[in-house]
Amino acid sequence: MPMLETATVVGQTRVARDTYRMELAAAGIAAASCPGQFVMVQAGHEGARLRRPLSLHRFDAGRVELLYRVVGSGTRWLAGLAPGEQLELLGPLGRGFPLHPDRPAVLVGGGIGGAPLVALAEARGRAEVPTLVLLGARQAAELVAVDRFRDLGCRVEVATDDGSAGRHGLVTQWLPEAMADFGEEAVIYGCGPQGMLRALMTLDPRFTVYLSLEERMACGVGACLGCAVAAADGGYLRVCRDGPVFAREEVRL
Amino acid sequence: MSERLRTRVAGIELANPVLVASGTFGYGREYGELFPLYRLGGIVTKGTTLRPRAGNPPPRLAETPAGMLNAIGLQNPGVDHFIENDLPYLRQSGTRIIVNVAGHSLEEYQAVASRLAGEEGIAALEVNISCPNVAQGGMTFGTDPTEAARVIAAVKEVAGQPVIAKLTPNVTDIVAIARAVEGAGADAISLINTLLGMEVDIERRRPLLANVFGGLSGPAIRPVALRMVWQVVGAVGLPVIGLGGIATWQDALAFILAGASAVQVGTAIFMDPEAPLKIIEGLDRYLEAHRESVTNLVGAARPEHPAQ
Numbered sequence: 351m352p353m354l355e356t357a358t359v360v361g362q363t364r365v366a367r368d369t370y371r372m373e374l375a376a377a378g379i380a381a382a383s384c385p386g387q388f389v390m391v392q393a394g395h396e397g398a399r400l401r402r403p404l405s406l407h408r409f410d411a412g413r414v415e416l417l418y419r420v421v422g423s424g425t426r427w428l429a430g431l432a433p434g435e436q437l438e439l440l441g442p443l444g445r446g447f448p449l450h451p452d453r454p455a456v457l458v459g460g461g462i463g464g465a466p467l468v469a470l471a472e473a474r475g476r477a478e479v480p481t482l483v484l485l486g487a488r489q490a491a492e493l494v495a496v497d498r499f500r501d502l503g504c505r506v507e508v509a510t511d512d513g514s515a516g517r518h519g520l521v522t523q524w525l526p527e528a529m530a531d532f533g534e535e536a537v538i539y540g541c542g543p544q545g546m547l548r549a550l551m552t553l554d555p556r557f558t559v560y561l562s563l564e565e566r567m568a569c570g571v572g573a574c575l576g577c578a579v580a581a582a583d584g585g586y587l588r589v590c591r592d593g594p595v596f597a598r599e600e601v602r603l
Numbered sequence: 604m605s606e607r608l609r610t611r612v613a614g615i616e617l618a619n620p621v622l623v624a625s626g627t628f629g630y631g632r633e634y635g636e637l638f639p640l641y642r643l644g645g646i647v648t649k650g651t652t653l654r655p656r657a658g659n660p661p662p663r664l665a666e667t668p669a670g671m672l673n674a675i676g677l678q679n680p681g682v683d684h685f686i687e688n689d690l691p692y693l694r695q696s697g698t699r700i701i702v703n704v705a706g707h708s709l710e711e712y713q714a715v716a717s718r719l720a721g722e723e724g725i726a727a728l729e730v731n732i733s734c735p736n737v738a739q740g741g742m743t744f745g746t747d748p749t750e751a752a753r754v755i756a757a758v759k760e761v762a763g764q765p766v767i768a769k770l771t772p773n774v775t776d777i778v779a780i781a782r783a784v785e786g787a788g789a790d791a792i793s794l795i796n797t798l799l800g801m802e803v804d805i806e807r808r809r810p811l812l813a814n815v816f817g818g819l820s821g822p823a824i825r826p827v828a829l830r831m832v833w834q835v836v837g838a839v840g841l842p843v844i845g846l847g848g849i850a851t852w853q854d855a856l857a858f859i860l861a862g863a864s865a866v867q868v869g870t871a872i873f874m875d876p877e878a879p880l881k882i883i884e885g886l887d888r889y890l891e892a893h894r895e896s897v898t899n900l901v902g903a904a905r906p907e908h909p910a911q
Binding site: 396571 | 626627628629633634636637649655657658659660661662663664665666669671673675678870872873874875876877
C-alpha cells in the first residue's frame with residue numbers, strides 16, 4: 351500500500367557526471383518497499399511541478415536511497431537539497447522484480463538504469479547461485495554503482511559507448527558472450543534505455559526476462575493513464591501500476 | 604464537516620464545494636488508498652464511453668510551464684465494466700459520485716446515459732462535450748452551439764440523474780455554447796476542460812506527444828478558466844462548477860467569488876495528492892475567520908451581487 355511521507359534528506363553525494371545519490375529518512379516507505387518499486391518525489395516548492403518518478407536504489411532500516419541523473423528543472427531542484435531539508439514522497443509504487451533467489455541471474459543496466467538493480471541484487475542476497483551484472487554507459491564518467499555491485503559479491507562487467515571504460519560498445523552486443531556459462535534457468539533483469547530493452551526482448555526465448563520500464567508519469571498511482579505501454583495482447587498497460595517491471599511477454603516495445 | 608462549507612449544484616447537496624476533476628482521479632480506487640474519499644465534496648469519474656477504449660499511443664504526457672499537456676484519448680473500460688467493477692466501490696466511498704459521460708456520437712452519449720439511468724449512487728452525469736484528444740466526438744460537439752445542444756437534449760431525454768454540461772474553452776464564444784446547453788435543459792455547467800496545445804521534442808525533432816496535440820491543464824490556464832466562468836455566470840441562470848488550474852484554497856475562493864457554486868481540482872492532485880483536502884481545509888479556515896459560508900460568497904465579486 352503506498353503512503354505519503356515527509357522525508358528528511360540525510361545525505362546527498364555526487365557519484366558520477368550529473369548523477370547524485372540522495373539518502374532520505376523515510377521509515378514508512380523504507381519498511382514497505384520491494385526491489386524494482388519506485389517513489390513519486392516532490393520536485394519543487396509547494397506543488398509547482400509534477401512529481402518525479404524515481405526508482406528505489408536501496409532501502410533499509412528507515413532509509414531510502416535514490417540514485418538519479420539531473421536531466422531537467424525538477425531533478426536540478428532535487429540535487430540542490432542539503433541534509434536536513436525535507437520533501438514529500440509518495441510510495442512505494444508499482445510492481446517490482448520477482449526475486450528468483452535460487453536461480454542464476456544477469457542484471458543488465460544501461461546508464462542510470464543500474465539504480466534499481468542494486469536493490470534487486472541486495473534482496474537476492476549472497477546466494478550460492480551466481481549473479482552477473484552488466485553495466486553500460488555512454489562514457490566512463492557516467493557509470494554508476496559498479497563498486498556497490500562488487501561489494502555484494504556480483505561479477506561486474508562494464509561497457510561504454512566510447513570505450514573509455516570496459517568494453518567498447520553496447521552492453522547488449524556482448525551479452526550473449528558474457529552469458530555463455532548461463533543455462534536456461536537464468537533470469538535476466540533489464541533496466542535502461544529503450545534500445546537496450548528492445549535488444550533484451552529478442553534474447554533466446556528459453557531465458558526468463560524482466561524489464562523495468564520508464565515513461566512520463568503524472569499521478570504515479572494508476573489513475574491518470576498517462577504512462578501507457580503497449581500490451582502484448584492489445585491495448586495498453588500502465589507503467590506505474592501494472593509495472594514498472596514487466597515480463598517481456600507482457601509488453602510490446 | 605462544517606455547515607459553512609455546504610453548497611448545492613444541479614440540485615445536489617455537497618458537503619463541501621471541492622470535487623476532483625474527471626481524468627485525474629480514475630474511478631477513485633487509487634487515491635482511496637491514500638486518504639478517505641468521504642472528505643471530498645465529490646468525485647467526477649474518468650470519462651466513460653459505451654465500449655472500452657484503448658486510448659492514444661504514448662507518449663501521452665508532457666510537463667509545461669506551470670502545467671502539463673495530456674493526450675490520453677479517453678482510455679476507459681466502458682460503461683458496463685464501470686457499473687460492475689467500479690461503481691460498487693464508489694457507492695461506499697461516502698462522497699457524491701458524478702459520472703463523466705463521453706462518446707463519439709449522439710447515440711453513444713445517449714446509450715451511456717441510459718445504462719446509468721437506473722443505477723443507485725450516482726448523483727449526476729457530467730457530459731463531456733469537450734475532450735480535445737479524440738478524433739471524433741468530444742470537443743467537436745462542444746465547439747458548436749447547435750451540436751452541443753443536441754447532445755445535452757439527447758442525454759436529458761434518457762438520463763436518470765441531473766445533467767452537467769462540461770464545456771471546452773477552445774471556442775470563440777463560450778457564452779453562446781453555455782446558452783445553448785441551458786436551452787437544451789442542462790441542470791448545470793462545468794468549465795473549463797483543457798486548452799488545446801502542443802510541444803515539440805527538439806532532440807527528436809518531432810511533436811512530443813504521439814497524438815501531436817494535447818490538452819493543457821494546470822495553474823497556467825487558471826486566469827483563462829476564471830474569465831470564462833465569470834462570463835458564463837453572467838450569461839446563464841444555471842449553477843456553474845469552475846475548474847482549470849485550481850491548486851490552492853485561494854484559487855478555489857476566486858472561482859467561488861466569480862460565481863462558481865462548486866469547483867473541481869485536477870492537475871494539482873498530481874503535484875500534491877492532498878491538494879483537494881488542503882483546499883477544503885483552507886476554505887474552511889477562511890470562512891470561519893470571516894464568519895461566512897460558501898453559499899453567501901458565490902458570486903460575491905460580481906457587481907450585481909448584494910454584497911457589492
